Amino acid sequence: MNPLFSINSLALAGVASGVALLAPVAQSAQDVAIQAGRIYLVEDGAVIENGTVLVRDGRIVAVGDDVSIPRGVRVVDYGPDAVLTPGLVSADSGYGSSIAAGRTASPTLRASDHFDPYSNLKSALGVGVTSVYLAPARGRLIAGQGAVIKTYGEEGGQSRLISDSACLHGSIAAEARRTPGYWEIPVPATVDVGLGVEQPQLPRSTMGAIVALEELLTLSDAALAEEYGEEAGPALKALMASKTPWRMGAGSVGEVCALLEFFGKNELPLVLDSDYGAAEKPEVVAAAGVAVIAGPQGRSGTDFGASPDSNWPDPSSISRLVQAGVPVAIVARNGVDVRAAAALARKGGMSAEQALRSVTLTPAEVLGVADRVGSLSVGKDADFAVFNGAPMQATSSVIATWVSGELAHKPKSDVATVLEVEELHLGDGHVLRPGQLLMNDGRVAEIGTVVAHPRGATVVRGVAAMPGMIDVLGYLGTEGSNGRFDPRFDLRRILEAGDDLDRRVAKAGITTVNMGAKSATSPSTTMAYKPAGEDLERMVVSPAACMRLNWNHSSRTEAGKSVRSTLGKAADYKKKWEEYEAAIAKWTPPAPEEAKDEAKDEDEDEDEEEEGAEEEDSKKESEEKKKKKKKKGEKAPARPVTGEWTGAAKSEDGQHLIRIRLLERNLGLEGTLRADGVDELISLEGVRDEYHVTLRGLSSLGVVTFDLQLEDKTLSGQATLDGATADATLEQVSEVYPVAQRPEESKAVSTPTPKGKPRSPGIDANLEPIRQAMLGKGAVVVAVDRDDDILACVAAFEAHGIKPILWGAKSAIKVAGQIQGRVAGIITGTNVARLSQAGIPIAFASQAEQGAAALPQRVAALVAGGMSPTAALRSLTSDAARMFALDDRIGFLRAGFDADVLLLDGSPLNVSSTIQRVWVNGEEIR
Amino acid sequence: MIQQPTRLLQRIAQTHLALTLGLLGCSFLLSAQAEAGEKYAVRAGTVHTLAGEAIPNGVIVIEGGRITAVGSADDVKIPWDAEVLDVPHLEAYPGFVEAHTSSGMDRPNESVAVAPFLNVRDSIDPVAFYFEDCLRSGITTVNVQQGNACVIGAVGMVVKPRGMTVEEMLVRPRSGLKISAAPKSGMSRATQAQTLRAAFTGLRNHLEDLVQQKRNGNDYSRREALYQGRDLSGERGKGRAMMSKGWTVEGLELVPRGEVDEKQEPLLDLVEGRVPAWIYCGAPMDVRLAIELASDNGFLERTTLVLDDSCWKAADLIAEAGVSVVLDSTLVRTETDPKTEEEEEIFIPGVFKDKGIPFALSSRNSSTESLWFQAAMCMAHGFTRAEAMAAITATPAKILGLEGKVGCLCPGAAGNVLLTSGDPLSVTSFIEYVVIDGNLVYDRSADIRTQHLLEGVVPEGTESHAEEPEVEEDTRKKAGDEAGDEAGDEAGDDGGSR
DSSP states (O other): OOOSSSOHHHHHHHHHHHHHOOOGGGGGOOOOEEEEEEEOOGGGOOOEEEEEEEEEEEEEEEESSSOOTTTTOOOOOOTTOEEEEEOOOOOSSSSSSOOOOOSOOOOOOBGGOOOOOTTOOOOHTTEEEEEEEOOOOOTTTTEEEEEEEEEEETOOOOEEEEEEEEEEEOOOOOGGOOOBBOOOOOOSOSSOOOOOOOOOOOOSSHHHHHHHHHHHHOOHHHHHHHHTTTTTHHHHHHHHTTTTTTEEOOOOOEEEEEEEEHHHHHHHHHHEOOOGGGGGGGGHHHTTOOEEESSSSSTTOOOOSSTTTTOOTTTTTHHHHHHTTOEEEETTTTSOOOHHHHHHHHSSSOHHHHHHHTTHHHHHTTTTTTTSSSSSOSSSSEEEEESSOEEEEEEOOEEEETTTEEEEEETTTTTTEEEEEEEEEEEOEESSSSSSEEEEEEEEEEOOOOOOTTOOOOOEEEEEEEEOOOEEEEOSSSSSSSSSOOSOOGGGGGTTTTOOOHHHHHHEEEEEEEEOOSSSSOOOEEEEEOOTTTSSHHHEEEEEEEEEEEEESSSSSTTTTHHHHHHHHHHHHHHHHHHHHHHHOOOOOOGGOOTTTHHHHHHHHHHHHSSSTHHHHHHHHHHHHHHHHHHHHSOOOOOOEEEEEEEEEEEEEEEEEEEEEEESSSOEEEEEEOOOEEEEEEEEEEEETTTTTEEEEEEEEEEEEEEEEEETEEEEEEEEEEEEEEEEEOOOOOOOOOOSSSOOOOOOOOOOOOOOOOOOOOOOTTTTHHHHHHHTTEHHHHESSOOOOOOOHHHHHHHTOOOOEEOOOOTGGGHHHTTTTSEEEEEEEEEEEEHTTTTEEEEEOOOOOOGGGGGGHHHHHHHHHOOOOOHHHHHHHHHHHHHHOOOTSSOOOOOOSSSOOOEEEOOOTTTHHHHHHEEETTOOOO | OTTHHHHHHSSSSOOOOOOOOOOOOOOOOOOSSSOTTOEEEEEEEOOOOOOOOOOOEEEEEETEEEEEEEEETTTOOOTSSSHHHHEEEEEEOOOEEEEOOOOOOOOOOOOOSSSTTGGGTBBOTTTTTHHHHHHTTEEEEEEEEOOOSSSSEEEEEEEEESSHHHHHHEEEEEEEEESSOOOOOTOOHHHHHHHHHHHHHHHHHHHHHHHHHHHOOOOOOHHHEEEEHHHHSSGGGGGGGOOOSOOOOTTTTGGBGGSSSSTHHHHHHHTTTTSOOOEEEESHHHHHHHHHHHHTTOGGGGGGEEEEEEGGGGGGHHHHTTOOEEOOOOOEEEEOOOTTTEEEEEEEHHHHTTOOEEEEEESSSSHHHHHHHHHHHHHHOOOOOHHHHTTHHHHHHHHHHHHHHBOOEEEEHHHHHHHESSOSSSTOOOEEEEEEEEEEEGGGGGOOHHHIIOOOOOOOOTTTGGGGOOOOHHHOOOOTHHHHHHHHHHHHHOOOOO
């Protein structure tokens, strides 16, 4: 099965090591070994599994599955999923020119003059084409001499020109029958020398073309000079002496037959350039032993003709020729993507191997360059195309193109990755079998059984995939510190991207760690971050994921005292803010002139703002809008709704993030809607009646309607999609409707704080996270163990509207029924099976630094102890994310979420499966 | 309108000896505008000869249009009868040299593809604004060549930007044949190359035919020559062996030169080395064709490439061929790496300097980004002053075969002197006077255009439109309202201009 293609590997190794001994530096940097899961040699249809191609000085020196790689040679491994083929050869292209010379036969016109050694043909490299044919011109009986060039090479180098006289390029098809008459401007044109007349030129018909060809072959140079120009005769004789093949275009089957007869009679080498004509008589073409250049689609902008005899596109015609034994070079008439053309031409039943040959070795043979390109054999040029799947499959695309042993093209590294797995676990318990996932720009772009495969996407195949796991309380990143993190300290400052320890933890599947201090005796905050993120911005999931409190105390009487007092303080603090907000809403600002001496206050506010979270911003916004409201009097008219609104639509099956852009016109509203999970931009139309806004749009899923009430900067109400209803809440984030026109920046006018303005209570970092939790926007973790404490604790928090996350909670099972629904979840390792059966979300904490890597094993042990594997999977992903209100970015595989994905060799529900590859923010962790 | 240049140029020498210059094989280079013996001297604060040290308090003596002495005022005696321009507050520089331009012609291009029989002499417009503007920016020598849209174009000529006739302006006739390696509009690169190659094959075939006719005893070409009224006496009546480094036609000496087709003859001159070639390259890939054509036909060493800014990529090829180049006016080009897509700024003259290729700068147009600006750009990118100045003086002079004749202030060179208020490469200094061949041809204090532009002075005589037309009393009354309006407009105009 695997023929030995390598040259004597012993001798090769000997030579290589000899070189290494003599001059280790001389070990050429150009030497490279390229490996791929599957290598098509094309010659004899041979295929090598897990093979290597060894390249030296731009040529192949060995290819096979047993090639011994000399020491020091650079190895490029495209992995087991990659397919390597010879660089594709396009027997036609638009890179030449269609401007023809004046004469009907102009054999001195050289396509090699179109060759620009200073430009690489990126469009060809992108589709794996490494050699292309250049046409000298089009639309003449003999347009000139064609050339073959490599699509990449040293700048300015002439070595890319493989053949400067590949063929005589001509045509007798309709395109060549519009040859204009020949007219030379007389110099000087005087009264004695007339302007002259156009000299008509052949051909006007198929007959005329054959007559002209016959004249060209038989007449003397002097006679030809009259009719075809001075140079035609001598140049043609020289080309015929060198046995240059004639590449003749023919449209109809009649033209094909005329050419076959003429060239057969004169014993001249012929290649037919005929999309459909030749396919009508495949056996005649086969008997003549003539090769055909054909494309499955016509050139754009050409019609086929309306008569019953005209040839309409028939992709199966090429298969008919191939099956009759005619060598066919498949071309793409609209470009150089010959692979796509060949894939299309398979419609008629030709095999993938035959199709591949039609875009590699056959065109190389037709163009007379098969000694250098077209197949993988020792001594030929090292031109390769590497695909991410079977080359003749539509969803495959090129991941690398090599020309003369150099990497000539690879898609941009930030292009997409597609995962194709047998089981895709979405994190919330749903599984797609089979499933595909497209990651793009660090996020999950699409999930489904078949997803888009953008060109150049890396395709990874595996058994199962799941979201990255979350360690809800770990010390990774604290670097052994025992101290407590002051809530006022911005934890982002201790982050460092690219830490090796972090990467090892991430490789174990823990893609998010909620980092906290080891000591938790007094309140402290934690930060959720991704240990293997490459840039700091996207490493941080939440800078203040939760507040940690401790209910336990060695003295029973003291237990919960500090928590209660903190909650009390937080309630006071919340009240102060409420009062402030109410006061500022009532306050009427004085006339702007008097407002100078209060600038101090404003400064103070700004300082606070720096320390505080975004809430301060929203606070200010609300201040502003309230001010406005006041200014305009009691009955303020509803504010304009033009601008951008973001929010969510909550329905039974979950929450969808939505974004609406609205533009208010005289009578109505228009705008667009984006929603996660719906990959389309939906146009909206609507009306508003003061505070009541209704919108309507049509999506591919059905009619979308919104019935919303406007209240300040919030729109809330009902949304319906195809009958299903949801509660929608939207916040205005901008008052600008983004259009192509640059929006005018609204100037932030910083007016000094006027006298009498209510003082802001300021941000208290110790209490702010609890206030957020009271508002339902944050999480509070409480360490509590005893069952009575748990009940007291839950009740204490409930009084303040908080669902706490219990930490430890060894006796929680005793009161499971009482706390179910009153807690956000429990972080514990005790009685997890029963707790999760009781409907209480569970999450797992490593309470270690690099020990986080062992979290999955600990959970596996719990599964072995009776926990449901599905619940365990949820605990490590979606439940953990939901508990900490991080379920807008992580914990699920869902379009728009961060692309934190684990690839496993078996079902994640099976404890014996292991993680093979890990992506964080769409980047693979290696 | 024609009056303006005369007024502007303030001629000192009123008499011009219109020397008839032989248009063929002209070995002397400069026409003597001033009468023999007419003397002119410049005394300047500093004389920058560009051929040695600057001379403080220097004197330049020009006799018969050429510089006879340059030196310190202590060493050089000003002849008693010389007219003296005494400007101790100014600095003297040689006039700048424009190595290649297609300006100053009434129409720079030709529709016939192969037209070597044309001569720019017939197209140069002596009163073109371009030549007036050259003086303002210090250009005193201009090589006028056909535009780049050609296959084989006209024969060009070197002129100075003053004179009322082309003959008066002439510095050197037949300064070269223009060829383009980039496709003329309507042609592809292949048809352009084919036509270029065919032009030389055609010449060869024609010459071989002539020889064959002579050997066969036919006299068709003689009859044709006589019919067309060509002169077959003297040199034109004799045959000459072909002197070419590329290819030769055996037996050409049998053919009198006058019998060679007039349309082919300039090409024969090119192949035989009697005129240089200026080959335009519109892309780096054109350079290979240009060099191939020049070396196949034996005129490579007399070839200058006129380059588009993209052609810096072919610098290695150019260096290997050993030809000089005229650079495009775009000096900085942004290139994108095809693989990394990183953008890189290329300073083009720097590339050619590093490769040791002689290069001349060229003006974008006559008034902005003229030669001095281009040289200043070079200095801004790290050239020394000497290197920057050489690219607009000595190098173009050498490329034009006028080394030591223009582009320097040394004895024997043409009396072309710029007097500047400071560094000529600075935007804050001006060219105050220009002397060409010992004639003061430009005086900024009398430059009405500059004055109008910079100081808002309305040139004398241009207000006539504002003057009320002389009309009879009664008609004036009839048109009362309109006249009133006009008067109002006038007042507005006057107010604005002052």
